[in-house]
Amino acid sequence: MIQTATFRRAKDIARYALGPEGKNNFVYWTDVRREWEDSDDSRKIVGLIGSQSAAAGKRLDLRNWLGPLHPDEVELRGRFHEFYSRLVPLLTALPVAPDIELDWLETAVDLRLLGGRLTRSSRVLDIGPGAARHMVALALSPQLQGLSYAGVEAVGLPYVFQNAVGSELARDQRVAFFVEYLEHQFARRPIALGDELDRGAFVHLPFWEVDRLPEKAFDVVLCSYVLDEVSPQDFVVLTRTIDRVLAPNGIVYARGSQERALLGARYLFGDGSFHGSDITKAFAERGLVASECDLVTDTLTRIFSRSREEKLAAEGAQKYLALASDAPLVDAMQQDFLDNVIAELGRRSATVLIWGDPGYALYSQFIAPHRERLNIVGFTQRFAVHRVPTPLGYTEYPVSEISALAPDAVIFASPRLGSYLRELRESGGASGQYGRVRHFCNPLAVAFRE
Amino acid sequence: MIDKAIFQTSRDVARMRLPEAEARNSFGYYIDIPNNWESYRSPEELIGWFGIHVTHIAQFPELTQNLGALTPEEISWARRYTAFFDIASQMLATTGVRCDLRYDIAETLTDWRRILKFKQLPARILDFGAGCARQGVSAFLRDPGNVYVAVDGTLAAYTLQNFVFALIDTATGGRGSFDLLDFEAAQAQPPRIGEARPGSRFHVPVWLIEDQVPSRFFDVVLASHVLFELSGYDFMRLIHCIDRGLADDGIVYVRGELNAVDPRDFFDAIDLHSYEIVPLLRQRGIVPIHCEHDTYLTTVFAREGSAPHRAARARGERDLTAAQSGRDLVLDAGRSFVLAKLQQFAADGWRAVAIGDEGETFFEELVRPALPKLAAAQVLSAAAMTAGDADQRRKIREFDADVVIICSHDGVRIQALVQDMLGREQFPLQLHYSYPIFFLIRDRRVRREAIFDQPIRTAADIPGARPPRLHEIFPEAADPASAR
DSSP states (O other): OOOHHHHHHHHHHHHHTTGGGGGGSSSBTTOTTOTTSOOSSHHHHHTTTTTSSSOGGGHHHHHHHHOSOOHHHHHHHHHHHHHHHHHHHHHOSSOOOOOHHHHHHHHHHHHHHHGGGOOTTOEEEEESOTTTHHHHHHHHOGGGTTOEEEEEEOSHHHHHHHHHHHHHHHHTTSSSOEEEHHHHHHTTOOOOHHHHHHTTOEEEEEGGGGGGSOTTOEEEEEEESOTTSBOHHHHHHHHHHHHHHEEEEEEEEEESOOOGGGGTTOOOGGGOOOOOOOHHHHHHHTTOEEEEEEEETTEEEEEEESSSOOOOOOGGGHHHHTOOSHHHHHHHHHHHHHHHHHHHHHHHTOEEEEEEOTTOHHIIIIIGGGGGGSEEEEEEETTOOSOEEOTTSSEEEOGGGHHHHOOSEEEEESSOHHHHHHHHHHGGGOTTOOOEEEESSTTEEEEEOO | OOOHHHHHHHHHHHHHTSOHHHHHTSSSOTTOTTOGGGOOOSHHHHHGGGGGGGGGGGGHHHHHHHHOSOOHHHHHHHHHHHHHHHHHHHHHOTTOOOOOOHHHHHHHHHHHHHHHHHOOSSOEEEEESOTTTHHHHHHHHHOTTOEEEEEEOOHHHHHHHHHHHHHHHHHHTOOOEEEHHHHHHTTOOOOOGGGOOTTOEEEEEHHHHHHHOOTTOEEEEEEESOGGGSOHHHHHHHHHHHHHHEEEEEEEEEESOSSOSSOTTBTTTBOOOOOOHHHHHHTTTEEEEEEEEESEEEEEEEETTSHHHHHHHHTTOOOOTTOOSHHHHHHHHHHHHHHHHHHHHHHTTOEEEEEEOTTOHHIIIIIGGGGGGSSEEEEEEHHHHHHTOHHHHHHHHHHOOSEEEEESTTHHHHHHHHHHHHOGGGSOEEEEOSSSEEEEEOGGGOOOOGGGGSOOOSGGGSOSSOOOOHHHHSOOOSOOOOOO
16 A cells, blocks of 8 residues: 555655756645645545535536436446445544545546446546546446556545555456556566556556556546646646547546636635646647537536547537637636526526625626526625615625525625635524535536525 | 754644644644645745745835835844845855845834834843744844744744754854754753843744743744734734733734734635734733834734833823724724824925815815825815716826825725826825725835845845955854853
């Protein structure tokens, strides 16, 4: 088993050759606190489960999108839960309740969207596997036995977690071979990753060793919640690597974490740092264009390939394919997201509270044009002290009074979504309510009362 | 030098004695969310912290305007301060890297102009959250007879402080520095701070300080840009240190805001504490005796009825004894700031355009009565400005003001309009504090000491005599013997 100390030593060795700027390589760039590098508390590593992809507020929307599961999905779901339930006690003896189901839902969406592109002979490269949910699902799926897999990770705790997953899958004979690169490195044993993949191995290696991956070898590259979460330096390596290792007819499946371009230079740690590169353009420069592109459960989901021959996108999503850079694409999706949300609020005849910042500038910019379609019952902002009429034509309430209003939904028009959502859930005994949150890209989100 | 492993292990030992939440949020630089002060990779990276006040670069024009001309003694101080950190940088890394020290020099000079009004040196000084120990260097550059205690809980800061202390010892030929981590690691009894001889320096991690603070010992307690940069737990440790350690006639010097306006989810990442130093010290018989906005809010506390308290009253300082909260002081400082600026404009014969609305309270009470004392003044309507009144705008352009005074709750917007109209470069300095009154100062009225016009990386960047050598940097002590 690999420990974080071993991983850190290997990373330090790799960074040393890069000089002072090396500290910006091989990092989870949006994890500003670097909280996923290491921990003395064994519960932390288990916390990777259910925290590295979809937000918990999207659980219901994921379920709704999936609808009834097919029999083989039901079987895989059972295996998935059983595997993680068995893994957790290997990582901590303390009582924990990881959100396995959330990871299953997100993984099931991925597998549906990938459909027939995954076969027993596929080679899959998973960049930033997080809690290794794809590794687990691919290994446990009876329909995909024989598939080979490579997981590439740059961060301490996820690396250790993925190593534990691979080891447990091998011990349980769910995969034929599990090959850990770092073990070979420190044992001074040379390893040919291409040969290992040829014999159906699941291999695991640190991000700084990606040049060891064989060229044009992977049919599917998974980039789940990763593309705008890496550092500027790592993004360059990432795109170069994808270009080098993708098979001629291979695809890149990219879901989530592609919308930060719209946040610009805004500086909130909650959103993390952004590498600043245009993902769409960077892929295009490598000859990779989106053949599918849509908002799936309010999450940007794309499939890139070297040509647009596979025009499988839904009719309504075709327009996104014409947008050749991030900002207009995300902006168009944000407009569609907003339109969709407002339509849903209208269908439900929901009473709506607007939660903004003093002055409500973002409300005026984004929501006000739609106000005729909304049943707005009031406004609030963190510094509101008294109930007062606003120039916007509605009453502003102090936060302490909003639980009495009991709106069916709260529209947030502020970049401080995380903070305000927390305050909403804490206010006036509303804890536990407003669990469902529709959100694509800041500064807009809607929380629904359950 | 303090070894990284010793520091971290000692801190881990201390944290393990605490409950989980307190342990997680104690003994560190709480608002350093990216953990930059804990994650340096090379000695060269440490050099940057010598110039940490570059983070206040936006306030630098105001800071240097307020400082005005430096005295020859201050210029000498700045040259020796720079020479010291130049040598320190060279010893840390031989790559030639230096940081720009002018922000720290301006800030430290501002601190000591204020502190020396209340307390003369030599003094017994406690510096809580000591950064790169600039206040300690500053104090010993002025007087070799101080006793200085630096307290910190952050790896990079603690490492630098230790290094700086050692370099002062080298420079002065004395052995006056004691690092309690050295003694802890050696399982040796540390010297007592309360028995310190003049010229001693003690270095204490936050987790050890509460056991080490001598009762009623310190003439000056420094908490500079630190109150809301600490976790609530460490903040209360500061309060306990002040309560126990402040001498009967000592002062507490606080630079920075006194109350948290929006403590939740600071930068969407952490909750700041919302403890208030004013009532917490009041409960302990320590009251504010001075508070002003001098680029940052700057407050001095003393024990009620103490000599500094009485002296402040005798000097005619406003009586702040009754202040119950930080907000009370903020409002008082805001009002004083506005009145002082208007008084200064009148004394210097400035021409002013005042933009406000008739009947608006702040405008009528504070601004309008001061206008007749100015060399020339023109009053314009804030409402008309925001409505885009062309006549108003023409009047502003033609008036050739030294200062534009904006008094409006829509001040930010009007300020932008004025700057667009008159040119931002012509009004490069904006002054504002607490009250909805903004002063835009004309370039021809902006002043600062020439040394601040360029980066200050080495002593050669400050005109004058040749840069001092290490043994010439600090004044000689009558008795450089150590505390032991």
